[in-house]
Amino acid sequence: MKSLTKQSLFLLMILCLALKSFAQIHPNFTFKPEKPTNGQTVEMSYDAKGTPLEGKQKITSVVYQYINYKWVAADVPFSGGNNSWKASFKTPADCGFLAVKFKSDTLTDNNHDTGYFIMLQDKDRPGALAPGSYLGWGVARSPKTEMDIPGYMKFEGISDTATYMWFNQEITFNQANKSKLVVPYAKAVKNYLKDAATPKLRAAITFLTRTDATEDELLKARSISGNVMEDAKLKDSIDHIITTRFPKGSLARLAAFKNISTNKEMPAMVKAGEKFLADFPVAETNAEFDKENFINYGTVYQNIIVTGSYLDKNDDYLNKYINLLPYNILSTVFYKIVGIPYKRKDETDARLLAKTELLMSRYNYFLANQPADLAYLSPLEWKTNWEMERSKFEFIPYIGLLISAGKDEEAFKYTELAEKYLEYHDATVNNYYTILLQKRGETAHLKEVLKYSLYNNQATTEMLEMVKADYVKQNGSDKGYDDYLSKLKNPADKADFEKEVAEGMINKAMPEWSMKDMNGKVVSSKSLRGKTVILDFWATWCVPCKASFPGMKLAVEKYKNDKNVVFYFVDTEERGSTYKAEVMKYIKDNNYPFNILFDNTAAGSKQNSEVFDRICKEFTISGIPQKLFIDQNGKLRFISVGYNGSASALADDISTLVEMTKTAK
Structure with missing residues (x-):
């Protein structure tokens, strides 16, 4: 182990030198002060020359802040011109590390997939880096950890050795956070040391299973023994400790969750699901344990709501649980209780609209209250993502149901929003748009929508009838109509299809x-x-x-x-x-x-x-x-x-x- 320690020290020295020479220096990106502290305002300068954004008239950015070991994105506009851009950004007091992405329309610059980074000093410890600084620098470039910034850059990743070193540095200089980081640290140790990691991992488990350990610490020990060490016997022994000390804790919740699916009849499954929710309220759950063990409260809500909608023919469960539905389950619930019956026409439009409006109220809640697990999207990115996803699915039946209910103005608002993202590539939305424009008497706009829809070959038979009627009106007959219609369509689409x-x-x-x-x-x-x-x-x-x-x-x-x-x-x-x-x-x-x-x-x-x-x-x-x-x-x-x-x-x-x-x- 002595030689290993020497090797580790040598690698650490190399990494520190690399950090000093590279981490804070970018030819196109500079900032002042040179060693900013957390809580301090940073003056950032961006030279777009030689980047994908050279010559652009407007530059903005997304600043990713590493706060409590989670990425939180902010929109930061830059002012200037002629490739010289500046912005001020006040760093949060609990932030350790920053990553920056520059944007102009659909183009981005992330320093050729090597990132623009700022490591922050600790305002409370002169000369020391802020908590999260070492690890932010490490995991931002290590996708294997699944702690990097989603979508920030395409990068194969630093070595297991380097990843381990940055974890080690973080824990060494921030001992108060070692329990919070122990599971990903254990994975990094295992990836680096392989079988030689066992003594370190056992030492961590010994600490996590001490007599005064919390349930969360014991669950972390369970995760390390089972998922990192793959030691079933050790995991079973920790399970025994957990069930003894916390008989109504997370393991009991896991058993109750698994029990739901053992009920083959839907009414029994609903009853078991409701008992699970009563016995183990979502507000008291351990989200990290749930994710690792596939406990999904959203699935429980979904099964209860869908069963009530189909079997009981009422929406009592939807009303009961609507404000508890997590964002990531909403689309599935919408599809099952609105999307399917809307397509099949086996429920009244009035009932479908009532369910849709309940679900849209929950969607709108999340639009205003961005889910924590999606904090890596900046507020503007989140709004765009939300609108784009709804335009592809939920808005389509919603618009049809609003039209059916005579709520044309509201339908028109959602149709225009949907077309912003679909860009006339969905025949159903195009059809709704033409119906509403026809009602509004906006003839010129109607012709424009028909033209764009036909160019993309996304038209309904009703729309084709509108086009033909207008052609006959303009020409006195339908002679030459087929040739006229053919010329309205993008010829490249046909050629591509034929090929x-x-x-x-x-x-x-x-x-x-x-x-x-x-x-x-x-x-x-x-x-x-x-x-x-x-x-x-x-x-x-x-x-x-x-x-x-x-x-x-x-x-x-x-x-x-x-x-x-x-x-x-x-x-x-x-x-x-x-x-x-x-x-x-x-x-x-x-x-x-x-x-x-x-x-x-x-x-x-x-x-x-x-x-x-x-x-x-x-x-x-x-x-x-x-x-x-x-x-x-x-x-x-x-x-x-x-x-x-x-x-x-x-x-x-x-x-x-x-x-x-x-x-x-």
């Missing part, structure tokens, strides 16, 4: 099949030889299948006069005795000009999926919607899966695949 699908063209024989249509007439693969055939496998319970039908209708109508192209919509994977009647009613009610085929039911099967099952096995596919493109010789050429939400894009994609299938050799 992509051409590389994946298939040339395999299709299994033979025969199925009956809605009139009971048998249609077979043999009878269709010589034609280009599109089989669209769908089911009445499949939401994306039915959502794609307006786009498929456009494609079918395009080829209605081409006798060599036939579309068949194959209803599959249905159960019960009424599905045929349901299919025929659905097709009739929606005025779809589709040729329907019913998949066969194999002997002993409970669903009609005989043909689809054989095709899935033959081509290793699964799930619906699945669209198969078969050439005139009975060879499968393309498979198209799913639906991206745009009727216009789907129709164009189908048309491209049809044409490529027709000419395949």
Whole structure:
């Protein structure tokens, strides 16, 4: 061990020299005083020359503060020009280390992924670095620790040796914080010393399991023994100590949490979940232990709320727990109790809107009260992140429900916010926007939205009708309309799609099949030889299948006069005795000009999926919607899966695949 100690001292000396010569010196970033203390105002200067931000007219920054061993980000604007920028920043009194990222629009400068850093002196200990200074410098460049700054820089990381040294320095000069850092320190020791780390780790466990140890310290000893040392026997002995001293503590909470999932019936699971919440209130939990042992209060709330929404057909649980829902579970709850029923249309809009507004109130709470685990995002970054995520998902049904309730002004506000981030790349939001603009009589703005939507090929059939009506009004007829519409779309999208699908063209024989249509007439693969055939496998319970039908209708109508192209919509994977009647009613009610085929039911099967099952096995596919493109010789050429939400894009994609299938050799 003596030689190891000498090696460690040597490496420490090298690291200290590196720290002195590099950590505080950057060619484009300087600050005064040269050795700032925590709590002191730092005057920062930034020379943008030679950086990605050279010549920019506006520069701002995000300053990451290492406070109590957590990263907290702040927005700091810089003033100046001609590549010379300045800002003042008052460092928090409990901060040990700063990292800076400069920004202009979408561009950033982080010193070529080596970082702009400031180590702070301790205001209470002259000549000493502030608590967190050593470790901030170490973990900011050590992603392996999972204590670095998320998204700050792409860096493979310093060595295990260097990481250990910075942990060691932090604990050596800040003994009061050693219990707080003991688990990540133990991991750093293990990574550096490997098997030789055992004496150090056992010494730490001895300290953490002393007779007056707190439960938190014992839990840390448990983590080190189990996750770092992988010593099951030692971990079990510590478990015994914990359960003896704290019979209603964290291990009891872990057992109660695991017990919830042993209840197979949903009502029993809800009862167990409510008992867990009553016996182990979230306000009294140990968040670090919960994270390590996968105890998730959000999942408990989610299961109770979703069960109440679906089984009990009420929202009592949502009302009860809404103000306890953590941010990271909100989207899942929203999807299950709003997103799914909204798509399926199996709940009233009024009830869905009531649930949505409750959930949005919780979302808005977090917008104003940024979650602690996301403090590494600056306030402006957090606001942008929040708005962007909501625009991709929650705002979409919310806007539709607001329109349904006649709350057009509120719907318009959210639509404009969503388009700020989606930039006309979502057909559903584009459709809502055109509906609202039409109601408002904003004709010029409406035409602009239609133009941008069509350029991105993200339009609904209703939007296409608006475009066609305007074209006819302007030209007196629809002559030349198809060519006009084609020119509105981005030609690069079609070229990219053609290139992509051409590389994946298939040339395999299709299994033979025969199925009956809605009139009971048998249609077979043999009878269709010589034609280009599109089989669209769908089911009445499949939401994306039915959502794609307006786009498929456009494609079918395009080829209605081409006798060599036939579309068949194959209803599959249905159960019960009424599905045929349901299919025929659905097709009739929606005025779809589709040729329907019913998949066969194999002997002993409970669903009609005989043909689809054989095709899935033959081509290793699964799930619906699945669209198969078969050439005139009975060879499968393309498979198209799913639906991206745009009727216009789907129709164009189908048309491209049809044409490529027709000419395949």
